[in-house]
Amino acid sequence: MEKEYISISLAKPDTHQLDAVQKGAVALGLTGLALLLITAFGVTFSNNALWLAISIGAIMVGAVVYAQRTYLNQPAGIRNNGVYFKSLTSRGALGWMAGIVLTLFYILLYWYPQYLGLGKDGAPNTGLVALFDPLSQFLKGEPASQWFMYGALYTLAILAFGFKFILKYRHNRYQLFRTISVMFFQLGFAFLLPEFLIRLNYPYNDFKEMWPLNYDFFDEWSVNSFLDSGNLGLFMLLFGVAMIFIISPVLTYLYGKRWYCSWVCGCGGLAETAGDPFRHLSSKKLSAWRLERWSIHLVTVFAILMTVGVVTSYLSEVARAQLIWGLVILLLLIGVLVAFFRRKHFNGQTRAIFLSVAALMAGVVLIHYFATPAKILFVDSQKLRSAYGFAIGAAFSGVIGVGFYPLLGSRVWCRFGCPMAAILGFQQRIFSRFRITTNGGQCISCGNCSTYCEMGIDVRSYAQSGQNIVRSSCVGCGICSAVCPRGVLKLENGSPNNRMKEDPAFIGNADNLMEYIKK
Amino acid sequence: MDHIVIIGNGIAGATAARHIRKLDNACRITMISEETDYFFSRTALMYVFMGHMQFEHTQPYENDFWSRNRLELLRDRVMAVDTDRKELRLQTGEVIRYHKLLLATGSLPNKFGWPGQDHQGVQGLYSKQDLELLEEYSATTERAVIVGGGLIGIELAEMLHSRNIPVTMLVREKNFWNSVLPDEESAMISRHIKEHHIDLRLESELEEILADSNGRVKAIKTKKGEEIECQLVGLTVGVHPNISFLEGSGIETNKGVLVNRRLETNVPDVYAAGDCAEQRQAIGERKAVEQVWYTGRMMGEVVAQNICGKRVEYAPDNWFNSAKFFDIEYQTYGWVWSKPKENEASLYWEHQDGKKALRLVYNTTNGALLGVNAFGIRLRHEVCDSWIRQKVHINEVVKALETANFDPEFYRRHEKAIRKHFKGRTAIA
Structure with a gap:
């Protein structure tokens, strides 16, 4: 009897306590992270390439070993054991700590990059950003910016946690393919390709990131940089427009918004991989759903109006009128189509859509009559844009969207703030x-x-x-x-x-x- | 204004309450439960113990759902029913008058008179209180023994296993759940149980439960004379209707509360539904007492109609059920017996990984499909149901297998392999 007892307890199949190998792997990964962290506190290594390789290597190896040890020593299947017992994944002390650290990182990244080591006014980088200089030099031939460092870490997170996710759901081929897809798009389209483009003196362009998620796509400088870059630049501009008006609607009709949100998008990619252990923390209350409808539609209306305002500011009088009235007709058409498709189900969702469409129409008409090149609806257009960048682009999508993963779940941004998700979702609900x-x-x-x-x-x-x-x-x-x-x-x-x-x-x-x- | 009182807030009672409210906006509806404040999904208790969910997540409706629909909830125990005066006497001493009464009290775990079955650390798994007890006992458990190889037994094994508590399972039959599953399926699940490091002991029965000086379980003895040290014994050998409080009420009972097809008892204005109801005459091949989530829901829907004055019979369509054995999902449609009945034969395919299987049972005289067992492959309820209802020929079913597949996108498909395996094996007289 006794013998069997021991052999079984040694197997330790699905415990939520970590065994020695898992602990070692976590320690290795955290060491890699700690190396990054100490650079963030101003320590500068003499050989950045080496230390970057060591820290990234430690994180990757730690993640791979941890994932293998956690999932491969037991049969494939759903493994959510202990999710609500672990401090990290049930808003315990570790969860709060992770949330605070992530939030602080985003605050430094967006508003105080000098503390991450970004060299100001041509001064050389130090600390964390400097650590990424060799990689940046290699990819695009210039020193790293805080955004390059962030992009590299972001990609690293998607790859490492994507691997873990793949092992966790290895019995499920939908999850497998979907995760390989987000890893591919993040590495290839969001990280490597834009850097290569810069190296070749083309404008930075993430082909898969379309307006309105990419909210400055139609800004004058952005459009000009495409137009100044020859045939490829023109292609990028046309491709971006085609994404919005042709490719995306067709794919969303065929497959729903998932083709983008959980197969291609970078925000979704991070949520599905690094954010997966926190997915259950999203609120299921009816009140959260009400808040979601207001907030996502407001952000969308705001993002669209802001773009219209910015675009009209550099268009000629005639082109501007054409754009405005074209939009009014388009919105009218959408309103009629919605009324037709939803004629039997006039519910909260329909009301939110109608309100949004009406607000957009009123907005573009007001812009037409009252906006000047410097002002959109009496507000300085530059200020408005930087306010949007601050509130939505940085605070919402970054600080709350990712920083609060361990507190509010992994898709806060996608659910409450992403204008792209709102537009795709609108189509998914009505016409898909x-x-x-x-x-x-x-x-x-x-x-x-x-x-x-x-x-x-x-x-x-x-x-x-x-x-x-x-x-x-x-x-x-x-x-x-x-x-x-x-x-x-x-x-x-x-x-x-x-x-x-x-x-x-x-x-x-x-x-x-x-x-x-x-x- | 009629006062409709429902004893029990499980799936039968809660479903009935919702449907009565849909049918009758005026009546007063009260649900009495000793177990919990709000309706929850009993089948999900295991996930709470395993840390997949918190208890609140097992509640299908937000708490204010009940007051918004004017469904009054009362947390109390009904001690006696006086059918002459139409009154209920509660544990708190309160007396409640009803116009119509629905008994939906569910089940209690079986205990078969084993010596030591009432020691501390011996328990079944049915109610929320059972789960709380398990939480308490398991904290001081180095090893657990589960008696009985059925659906609750394997769930309990998975639960304890998730907390890293070694488990021994005593199963009377020669393979897991062999009284319900045919040999091949039963053997496959037995292998899977062992793959999860459960100490599965087949053809083993409990003889006696031994306690230490504090009255806490310390070991069990099997009929073969083995002694297994353990601090927790899970008795999972089925359940029986929870109806002892009805003694002397004049409501006729047998195993359960006897009802006709409209779920009426012998006493006017008293109805019964769910686990605690027993059909006076079993419906088709079904058991007279059906203790399944789905039948509880279906009876709840029907009894609401009858309580509200419409005459609707409980006329369940083809049998269906589902379960999950560790990682292997199981769905069944129609009748698949552990041993084929007269004029029955079946086709069986099993994937080489030992985690997927399909059995199609058919009538050997006319070839009509009678039942389906699916393991590790999801099938469409609607399609299987219509095949059986329309008595579709087994060969046609095999040809059209693809239409029933409900697996997630990109899953490997096995229809071709299955067809190849089944080719020429149908034996129709």
């Missing part, structure tokens, strides 16, 4: 083939789907009543389907007819009891 199908009467209301939805969607409320899930905020990460213990949820693309299944008949009882209720 995508839905999450509920499988007959198999739901047991256990709540795994809702708990692990990073967007705070109460998936269960649909599944347990037999409805399909068609929500503008759904980024199609597929985790609800993965964690469902009874095979109830499936992400699907199909005919847009009756994709909501709003009058579901439960399979189970011979009679459709919903009919009786309606009588």
